[in-house]
Each structure stands twice: as structure tokens, then as C-alpha cells.
Amino acid sequence: MRNILKIKNFISIYPLIILVMVGVSPIFYYNDWAIHLMILSLMYAVMGLGWILLALAGNVSLGNAIYFGLGAYFTIFSIMKWNLSSYEAIGIIIPISSLAAIFIGYLTFRFGISGIYFALTTIAFAEILRELFIFFREYTGGSLGTYILFKDSSLIEYFAFDSKLPYLYFIIGFTFLVYIILIIPSRTKKFLMTLRAIGEDELAAAALGINLSRYKLAAFIIGSILTSLMGWLYIHYMRYITPDVGFGLSLSLYIALLGVASNLRLEHVVLVAMILTPLGELLRAVTGALLAGLDILIYGLLIMLIIIIRVLMRRRR
Amino acid sequence: MKKEVILYTREVSKYFGGVRALDNVSISIYEKEILGIMGPNGSGKTTLINVITGYIKPDKGRIYMRDEDITGLPPYSIAKLGIVRTFQIPRPFKEMSVIDNVIISIMHSKGLKNENEIYKEALRVLEEVGLYDRRNLKAKDLSDIEKKRLELAKGLAAEPKVLMLDEVMAGARGEEVENLIRIIRKARERGITIVAVEHIVSALTRLADRIIVLDQGRVLTEGRPEEVINNPLVKKAYLGEI
Amino acid sequence: MFFLTPEIILQATINGILLGGLYVLLSIGLNLITGVLKIINFAHGEIIMLSMYITFWLSLILGFNPFELVIPISILMGLIGILTYIILIKPSLASSDIEMLMITAGLSMFMQGLAQVLWKSDYRILKVYAGAIALGGIYISIPLLIASIISFVTSLGLYLFLMKSVRGAMIRSVAQDREMSSLLGIDSEKIYYLVTFLSFMTAGIAGVLLISMFPTYPTAGVIYGLLAWLIMVIGGLGSVIGSFIGGMIVGIAESLIATFYNVELARAFIFIIFVIIIALRPSGLLGARARV
Numbered sequence: 092m093r094n095i096l097k098i099k100n101f102i103s104i105y106p107l108i109i110l111v112m113v114g115v116s117p118i119f120y121y122n123d124w125a126i127h128l129m130i131l132s133l134m135y136a137v138m139g140l141g142w143i144l145l146a147l148a149g150n151v152s153l154g155n156a157i158y159f160g161l162g163a164y165f166t167i168f169s170i171m172k173w174n175l176s177s178y179e180a181i182g183i184i185i186p187i188s189s190l191a192a193i194f195i196g197y198l199t200f201r202f203g204i205s206g207i208y209f210a211l212t213t214i215a216f217a218e219i220l221r222e223l224f225i226f227f228r229e230y231t232g233g234s235l236g237t238y239i240l241f242k243d244s245s246l247i248e249y250f251a252f253d254s255k256l257p258y259l260y261f262i263i264g265f266t267f268l269v270y271i272i273l274i275i276p277s278r279t280k281k282f283l284m285t286l287r288a289i290g291e292d293e294l295a296a297a298a299l300g301i302n303l304s305r306y307k308l309a310a311f312i313i314g315s316i317l318t319s320l321m322g323w324l325y326i327h328y329m330r331y332i333t334p335d336v337g338f339g340l341s342l343s344l345y346i347a348l349l350g351v352a353s354n355l356r357l358e359h360v361v362l363v364a365m366i367l368t369p370l371g372e373l374l375r376a377v378t379g380a381l382l383a384g385l386d387i388l389i390y391g392l393l394i395m396l397i398i399i400i401r402v403l404m405r406r407r408r
Numbered sequence: 409m410k411k412e413v414i415l416y417t418r419e420v421s422k423y424f425g426g427v428r429a430l431d432n433v434s435i436s437i438y439e440k441e442i443l444g445i446m447g448p449n450g451s452g453k454t455t456l457i458n459v460i461t462g463y464i465k466p467d468k469g470r471i472y473m474r475d476e477d478i479t480g481l482p483p484y485s486i487a488k489l490g491i492v493r494t495f496q497i498p499r500p501f502k503e504m505s506v507i508d509n510v511i512i513s514i515m516h517s518k519g520l521k522n523e524n525e526i527y528k529e530a531l532r533v534l535e536e537v538g539l540y541d542r543r544n545l546k547a548k549d550l551s552d553i554e555k556k557r558l559e560l561a562k563g564l565a566a567e568p569k570v571l572m573l574d575e576v577m578a579g580a581r582g583e584e585v586e587n588l589i590r591i592i593r594k595a596r597e598r599g600i601t602i603v604a605v606e607h608i609v610s611a612l613t614r615l616a617d618r619i620i621v622l623d624q625g626r627v628l629t630e631g632r633p634e635e636v637i638n639n640p641l642v643k644k645a646y647l648g649e650i
Numbered sequence: 651m652f653f654l655t656p657e658i659i660l661q662a663t664i665n666g667i668l669l670g671g672l673y674v675l676l677s678i679g680l681n682l683i684t685g686v687l688k689i690i691n692f693a694h695g696e697i698i699m700l701s702m703y704i705t706f707w708l709s710l711i712l713g714f715n716p717f718e719l720v721i722p723i724s725i726l727m728g729l730i731g732i733l734t735y736i737i738l739i740k741p742s743l744a745s746s747d748i749e750m751l752m753i754t755a756g757l758s759m760f761m762q763g764l765a766q767v768l769w770k771s772d773y774r775i776l777k778v779y780a781g782a783i784a785l786g787g788i789y790i791s792i793p794l795l796i797a798s799i800i801s802f803v804t805s806l807g808l809y810l811f812l813m814k815s816v817r818g819a820m821i822r823s824v825a826q827d828r829e830m831s832s833l834l835g836i837d838s839e840k841i842y843y844l845v846t847f848l849s850f851m852t853a854g855i856a857g858v859l860l861i862s863m864f865p866t867y868p869t870a871g872v873i874y875g876l877l878a879w880l881i882m883v884i885g886g887l888g889s890v891i892g893s894f895i896g897g898m899i900v901g902i903a904e905s906l907i908a909t910f911y912n913v914e915l916a917r918a919f920i921f922i923i924f925v926i927i928i929a930l931r932p933s934g935l936l937g938a939r940a941r942v
Binding site: 296 | 461513517
């Protein structure tokens with residue numbers, strides 16, 4: 092009996108089923124707010140996927156927002172200052188985010204910076220860019236942020252729609268595609284297994300001929316591209332960005348939280364994102380209106396509870 | 409029959425603070441031999457492996473593979489050149505299954521690309537070391553002896569030119585030792601050169617074609633097993649341990 | 651941009667030195683708790699912020715001068731530290747580095763939210779006398795001077811305590827090797843309590859000193875916490891003197907750049923120094939090789 096996928100699959104396919112369900116749901120229940128939540132959740136999910144790749148290899152980044160911010164801002168520059176189309180903008184942000192990842196990655200992987208020092212370095216880089224983007228306010232609008240205005244609504248030029256649905260189906264399709272690429276090809280399986288091995292034991296991995304820096308860099312670059320593409324999507328959807336939203340620590344932390352809550356398993360990210368994101372948004376909407384700051388208070392409390400429960404459950408095992 | 413030298417060191421020295429872990433060590437390793445390296449604790453056996461495989465840079469001396477100078481290359485490069493080492497305390501990828509551990513080794517050596525072939529080869533290796541029945545367990549759930557076998561399996565699966573085993577027999581008794589000897593001999597028949605570093609002498613004498621003895625970082629003597637174990641200098645070096 | 655007169659440079663430098671002296675205190679508590687408990691405390695800045703708020707309200711309502719409140723607030727914060735240890739830190743000691751980081755990140759968000767709920771986002775500032783001593787052409791702000799001196803004295807006191815006292819030696823030994831220390835009969839749990847107390851206490855003092863000059867608001871902890879981290883990394887984990895040097899570097903750099911350009915650039919510059927240090931000397935200028 093021929094079994095093609097002999098090497099046990101690293102990812103199961105249930106996220107695809109969830110995606111299909113999400114895609115079909117507007118037919119049964121159309122709600123603007125719900126669709127907004129689903130778009131946001133899936134955007135975070137993709138960023139979570141990108142984050143997990145490097146985390147598997149043992150490097151926890153707390154500055155992935157840097158790629159989101161770069162993607163969003165350079166999309167604005169491309170479209171509003173350099174007169175490019177939405178699609179040409181993609182051609183700009185991918186090299187830029189990759190270069191950023193290469194720069195940070197080279198600095199840290201070559202020098203063997205890992206663990207908490209790596210996390211701090213990524214935080215530092217994101218903060219540097221946040222401050223710089225505030226500083227150069229003539230170009231970026233400073234801390235108040237900047238809008239994007241599409242000169243006309245031709246779809247050939249711009250990925251701009253009045254309705255939310257196109258964005259929803261775009262992100263569903265994109266996430267679907269990413270998962271397909273992660274599940275099926277043998278090369279990805281080798282890539283993911285190797286990343287996990289590196290995360291488990293770098294010395295043992297090196298003894299088997301695994302080039303640690305190269306794999307880590309690859310994971311970092313792929314993560315950066317995925318994240319910056321979400322920045323691209325975000326600016327096309329929300330039409331507004333500030334340095335805090337784009338490069339902020341809370342975004343980086345949230346992406347990491349999704350990864351941690353998924354147990355570093357790629358297949359769980361969609362579900363986790365679809366639970367936590369609406370919760371967070373709901374919290375902000377309900378309590379934020381009630382009492383400013385209550386949402387952050389409860390969110391912080393929840394994070395502490397989630398992790399402590401995880402730790403205590405592990406101790407029992 | 410003239411034997412080719414596949415790996416050799418020239419006056420390799422390594423100091424840790426004031427301690428001479430390796431002192432002017434020049435050894436040659438011949439193709440397809442089973443070379444034993446032995447010596448009392450602290451004689452530099454593991455340091456030698458670490459230096460040859462790139463985990464530690466020597467302070468003096470060079471290491472060559474055939475004619476190529478491989479001194480100072482990072483561990484992964486040396487592994488890619490065909491020199492694979494195992495670790496004294498096994499380092500399995502704990503959360504991964506036994507068979508996945510072997511699969512990774514196969515994936516990163518030359519040759520097989522096809523998933524089917526890789527899987528079949530992994531099963532073959534596991535069968536050879538006797539871990540076939542444990543193949544789907546997580547590596548962390550293996551017993552200590554099984555972990556040692558997995559360590560060996562990973563090394564063998566890489567089909568290296570030279571396999572450097574760091575105390576693979578440690579802790580093994582009786583039948584286990586016989587098993588390991590058998591497996592290692594079979595590997596040599598497939599063309600792999602074996603360098604076995606051991607602390608316990610008895611197993612090495614039956615396994616190795618030739619033995620080099622280290623003491624305090626220096627090469628004490630070398631020769632056939634019978635010669636070496638009857639050498640009074642060697643006995644003295646080991647007695648110093650007691 | 652100003653003219654680059656030597657007076658302005660000197661003024662900025664002296665301000666920087668005084669500021670640096672104050673900044674040292676931000677980081678010492680963090681250094682202690684990270685080095686001994688081996689935990690990553692993201693909420694350190696928020697502890698400072700809490701202390702700033704408490705001092706603010708006590709000052710305003712009871713009419714105290716913040717400097718008079720240094721001792722009571724420091725003890726109060728220390729006790730809050732003990733409470734935090736019991737409720738949060740002790741249960742989480744078994745977690746991985748990243749999990750601990752997320753727990754304290756959650757704590758920091760919780761505290762920011764709490765501050766906003768309780769006291770709104772308005773900037774709160776105390777009206778302390780803003781006098782200055784004139785020395786030549788240089789003006790030395792009196793509150794800054796006092797704060798810097800108190801900070802220096804506290805840091806020195808802590809340093810002497812760590813180096814000369816028996817308890818201090820125990821702390822250092824637990825930081826180096828916890829298991830060995832327990833074999834030697836040192837109760838590491840009690841040391842953990844002590845270190846947490848000291849960490850919160852020094853952060854508390856830092857807060858008191860800061861509120862005498864700067865405003866407080868719910869997210870004030872973010873900047874001070876980040877500065878504390880930077881100084882700790884620059885100066886080195888486990889080294890009080892390193893924290894001192896790190897604080898000086900940061901204080902002087904920030905003062906000079908902020909005077910001639912502006913604050914954001916100063917901050918970005920400090921981060922760049924941070925990255926350089928991490929790349930070249932991850933253990934900091936004087937730090938021990940941390941087992942993180």
C-alpha cells in the first residue's frame with residue numbers, strides 16, 4: 092500500500108476546515124462587526140504563524156511588530172508618495188522587511204545572541220523604529236499617525252474596497268494558501284522538522300550537518316515577509332496607522348502570546364487567534380467605553396491567568 | 409595492503425587556563441579502520457573529538473581531511489564533509505519521535521530526497537540498532553541504554569565517512585556490548601571509518617583494529633590492542649586513576 | 651539647534667551626570683531580581699510608576715514633600731514586593747523564561763490598566779520648589795541634586811550591603827549557584843523574599859525621586875522600565891558598578907542629545923547603544939555571564 096505522506100504530518104488540517112467555515116458563514120449570518128473581527132483575527136493568525144517559525148528554532152522575538160510597521164508605512168509611502176499601485180507596493184515591502192530581518196538576524200545569529208538577550212534586542216529594534224518614525228514627522232505624520240487616501244478606486248491600481256467582504260476573502264484565501272504550503276510539500280516538512288530540531292538542541296543539530304544560522308535566518312525572513320504583508324493588508328483595510336500601532340510592543344507581545352498559547356504548533360494558531368482576538372476587541376469595546384483602562388487591566392489579568400494555569404497544569408503532570 | 413589516511417591531526421594543542429587538555433597531538437586515522445582511542449579520565453579524549461569536529465578551536469596545530477585543511481570550520485560544515493560525532497551524554501531531540509530523530513539525520517546527509525526512501529531507510533537503521541519497536545515513542549521516553557542506541561543510530565543514519573563515537577559503550581553490560589560491537593562492525597563493512605573513544609578498555613580491545621592511548625593530553629602509545637593493554641606505561645597511566 | 655557653546659555642553663553634561671545618578675537607581679532593583687531569581691520582570695517600570703502615584707497622592711493630600719516620604723514609601727513598596735512574590739512569583743518559578751516574561755508583561759498591563767482606571771490618564775505633577783544653585787554659569791537644579799544624592803546614597807548602601815554583609819554574601823551566592831548555596835545551608839526561599847523586597851524597595855525610592863521632578867501617568871512605567879533594562883544590559887547583569895556606569899552613560903547621552911536635538915532621538919540613540927552592546931558584549935560592560 093503506497094502511502095505518500097509517510098513522514099508523519101507535522102500539521103493537521105483542521106485549520107483549513109475552520110477557514111472554510113469562516114468563508115461560508117457570511118451567507119448565513121452577515122454582521123459587519125463579526126466580519127471585522129474575523130479579518131483581524133486571521134491577520135493576527137498569519138503573523139502568529141510567521142512568529143512561530145523562528146520560535147521553533149529557539150529564538151523568541153518580541154519585536155515582530157517591526158515588520159508590520161514597515162509593511163504598513165512603506166505601503167503608504169509607495170502609494171501616496173511614489174505613486175505606485177497597491178500591488179507594486181508589495182514589491183517594495185517584501186525586500187524591505189527581508190532586509191530588516193537579515194540585518195537583525197545576522198547581528199544576532201552570528202554573534203550567538205539567543206534567549207532573553209535576543210528577545211531584548213528585537214524589542215530594542217522595534218522601539219528604535221518606533222521612535223524614528225515619530226521623529227521624522229514630516230514624512231510619517233509623527234505620533235498622530237497618517238492616513239492613506241486612494242486617488243481613485245480602480246481595482247487594477249489599488250486594493251481598495253468599500254465593503255469588508257473582499258478583505259475577508261483575501262485573508263481567508265491567503266491563510267489557506269500559507270497552510271497549504273506548510274502542510275504539503277516535502278521541503279516544508281524538512282524545514283519545519285529541522286527548525287524544531289534546532290530549537291531542541293543546537294549542538295546535536297550541528298553535529299548532523301545542520302547550518303543553524305541559515306535555517307534561523309530563513310525562518311526569520313519568511314516570518315518578516317508574512318508579517319509585513321499583514322501590514323500591507325492592514326493599511327488597505329483600516330486606512331490609518333500610527334507608530335504605536337505599527338511598531339508597538341503590545342502588538343509584538345500579542346503576536347508572541349498567540350504563538351505561546353498555540354503551544355508553538357502551527358495548526359492551532361487560527362483557532363487561538365479566533366478566540367483571543369474577538370475577546371480582546373470585545374473587552375476593549377465594552378469595558379473601554381465603561382472605564383478607560385479597564386480593558387487593559389482585564390487583558391493583563393487574563394494573560395497572567397492563562398500562563399499560570401499552563402505552568403500549574405504542567406507541574407501536575 | 410596500503411591504507412589511505414582519511415583524517416589526521418598535526419600537533420594539535422588546546423589549553424584551558426593552565427591545563428593542557430591536548431598537547432601536541434598528531435594522529436592519523438586510516439580509511440575503513442576501527443580506531444580506538446582510550447585513556448584515563450582527563451586525558452583529552454572528548455576534547456580531541458570536540459577539536460576535530462569543530463566544537464572547539466585548537467590553540468595550536470591543524471586538522472586535515474585527506475588533503476583539505478578543516479581546522480576551525482564550524483561543526484555543521486565538518487558534519488557536511490562527512491565527519492559525524494555522537495555525544496558522550498546522548499543528545500536526542502527529546503520532544504520528537506525516535507524515528508523522526510533518525511529521519512532528521514538522514515535528511516541532512518547526502519543522498520535520499522524522496523520521503524518514501526527516507527522513511528524506509530530510517531526503519532532500516534532503527535531495526536539495525538534494535539529500536540524498531542520504539543520508533544514512535546518520544547525520544548525523551550527512552551531508557552538510558554536506548555538513548556545511547558538512538559545516539560548511535562543518528563550517527564549511522566547520516567552515512568558519514570568518519571563516525572566518531574564518544575563513549576558509546578559507557579554503561580553497557582554484557583549482551584549490550586556485544587550488540588554494539590556487532591552494529592559498529594557492520595557499519596565498517598558499509599565503508600564507514602569508525603573512531604571509538606572509550607574509557608573502559610575491555611570492549612575496545614575486541615572492537616578496534618588499532619588503539620591510540622592518550623594520557624594528560626599527550627599520545628602515550630599506539631598499536632594493536634594486545635600490545636597496548638600489556639604495555640606497562642599504559643597500565644601505569646590507568647593505575648594512577650585508582 | 652542651539653549654538654554649541656561650551657557652557658551649554660557643560661550644563662547638559664552636568665545635568666546628565668545628575669540624571670545618570672538617578673537613573674542608576676531605576677536599574678539596580680531590576681538587576682538584583684533578574685540576577686538572583688533569574689526571572690524577567692517586565693513590570694519593573696510599573697512598580698516605579700505605582701510608587702510615583704502613591705507618593706503623588708500622599709504628597710498632595712498630606713502635604714508632605716516627596717523627599718520626606720522616601721523611607722516610608724520604600725518600606726511600603728518593599729512589602730508590596732513581598733505580596734507580589736507570594737501571589738505571583740512563587741507559583742510561577744517553574745515556568746520557562748518566556749512564560750515568565752509573559753506573566754510579568756501581563757502584570758505590567760494589569761498595573762497600567764489599574765492606574766488608568768483609578769487615576770485617569772491625566773499627567774500628574776507635583777509642585778516642588780524648582781530652585782537652582784548657580785555655579786559659575788551653570789545652573790544645578792536643587793531637586794535634581796537632592797534626588798541624585800539620595801539615589802547615590804541608596805545605591806552605595808545597597809552595594810555595601812551586597813559586598814560586605816553576611817546577608818549580602820548569601821544573596822550573591824544564591825545568584826551564582828542556587829543548589830550549591832542550599833547545600834551550604836542557605837535558605838534560598840528566604841533570600842528570594844529578601845531580594846524581591848529590595849528590588850521593589852529601590853524601585854519605590856526611584857519613583858519617589860522621579861515624581862519630585864517629572865510627571866506621572868499610567869504609561870510612565872514603560873519608559874522608565876525600558877531605561878532600567880537598557881542600563882542593566884549596558885552595565886551588565888549582576889554588577890552594581892556596571893549599573894552605575896550604565897546609568898551614567900544613559901543619563902549623559904540622553905541629556906546631551908535631548909538638549910541639542912530632541913528626546914525621541916535621544917531614546918533611539920540609547921537603543922542603538924543597547925544593540926551595539928548586546929552584539930559586542932552580551933553580558934554587558936561588567937556583567938557576569940548570565941545563564942539566561
